[in-house]
Amino acid sequence: MLKSHSCGELNKKYAGKKVTLAGWVDRRRDHGRLIFIDLRDREGIVQVAFNPEVSDQCHKTANELRNEYVVRVSGEVTFRPPGTENPKLATGDIEIIAQDVEILNPSETPPFYINEDIEVEEGLRLKYRYLDLRRARMQANLLLRHRVVKFIRNFLEAKGFIEIETPILIKSTPEGARDYLVPSRRHAGRFYALPQSPQQLKQLLMVAGVEKYFQIARCFRDEDTRADRQPEFTQLDLEMSFIEQDDILDLFEGLFTSMVETAKPEGPAIKPFPRLTYADAMERYGTDKPDLRFGLEIGDLTDIAAQSDFSIFRSVVDKGGKIKGICAPGCATYTRKQLDELNRVVRELGAEGLITMALGTTTGSLDNLTLDMVRSVAAKFLSLGQIKEMAERLGAEMGDQLLIIAGKPEIVNVALGELRGEMGHRLKLAKPNLFAFTFIVNFPLLKRDEATGQWGPMHHPFTAPRDEDVPLLDTTPEKVRGKHYDMVCNGYEIAGGSLRIYTSHLQRKIFKLLGYSDEEVKENFGHLLEAFDYGAPPHGGVAAGIDRMVMILAGEETIREVIAFPKSQTATDLIFNAPSPVTEEQLAELHLRLREEL
């Protein structure tokens, strides 16, 4: 090794010891005769003092040093003179008196600051990712991610799971996201596909008698990116045999609780994780991934509204619609402009409009509320009693603003769910350092495609229907609930899984319902159906987004911050400039010719 110690590990216990360090110049402070260098390596920063009276040669070299120069320094760990200790630095009690210094490699002035955590345009960061990753924040994220993955491996190993790798070159199947394709040289006109997830492979491992499998699996989906979506991402993929739903949920509750306790001791997870049915989640939060760091639950006001003389309410009730709302605490003073903004949000989601109801302008008990203190288009059609009843149901007090939507139940829920999220964000209602996990269970097995009317899987086609709902497959498929569960944390979908179908006849029935022809089933899933006929055990599993979980733990806004080399929004790599053209020879070898696009 070129160094005997790391910069960050040194403290007063090392005083008097001669050490050799190597790292990057974080900062130089030149006092003319005396020069200080903050030397940085992965473990931290330590101050090096260059005194010409100790070594004139060293002092001369120190004069040449600039930020990000790579240097090697030898010297004695020394107590700083009394009064000059730096409490902001972990190593601030001591410094290195340089006796020998060597520039291992100079550096250009970096395109952005390495030694300060300031916002830099992300494209530039991605182009110089190797410098971006040198920054303390990104080093911390890399380390956190490593620890999370290490923790998962240890935890699952202790529970009897074994890690098995599955192929990256596999087959394109019709369902799901767009595939990334890899042309075959050996088989003209044929393609591999990169896995969207190892779903079928892990089920085959269950048939193989593995019983408890997991993998830190790279997955690929050729769809548009988002702050929490990348073309390639990493899942904790897991599957077990001979289990029931609670076995998976309990396992994950234990895994993620301990993970948070280990990675973020200051912000523990609430346990046990609340378990909500899909129907409840939609009714109360308007989404299947509610952020439970704050309340602000949606309340049903239909019965009260039905009593009123407000024509909008009456007509919606007559058509079988719902009137629901949430309370925006302290927002009675919202301006017309602010309310218009909220109105726009819900209209974009298909709601007719937002009915707002400002409850006075001062705080206090609802007992003091009078009709003329209520600002709302609906006010004159409602009695004071009706208004108070609505307010109480939404947990409102004086000074709050009720946000009410009337219409089709699904639209009302989703729009209010969006408003709930928006208000939670604006009012900063989410408690910091809190990890609010929840399981969502009893999803519908199927959803209907709006355009075609065709049934599609809510999760994927291998999810088992609940036993008591199986007869409904033939009559009312929309009522069939699946043995599917999601895990949500702070409003992000972190994991999803299900108990699987493990008999070929039920799997065939589902495929048929999903509109696959016998031909397609045989071609794409024949191997799986055949496997089920060779003693497939009951099994189920789950997959968790590692990137998203680490993002939440790191307090970051995008998963790019916890991926070493992420793609840009347009799915390009800004360091390598990938994707890139290839030579005519390469294409010919792969039996490919490029289409002439318009």
Add this chain to the structure above:
RNA sequence: GGCCCCGUGGUGUAGCGGACUAACAUGCCACCCUGUCACGGUGGAGAUCGGGGGUUCGAAUCCCCCCGGGGUCGCCA
């Protein structure tokens, strides 16, 4: 594919039709400084405003197209 935001010295911002000969901070370069730690001081270099076209007497500023980055709807079993 749609909608929205951003692009000004190396970096981060200000300027949003004429006073811009483009400002500020920081970084960079030089010199001074022996206890600083976001060291300090003095001086200096550095952008024709992402690219192209247009409107105008005049464009960083208004309009159109393109490129790049980001957010989002669709999409993501």
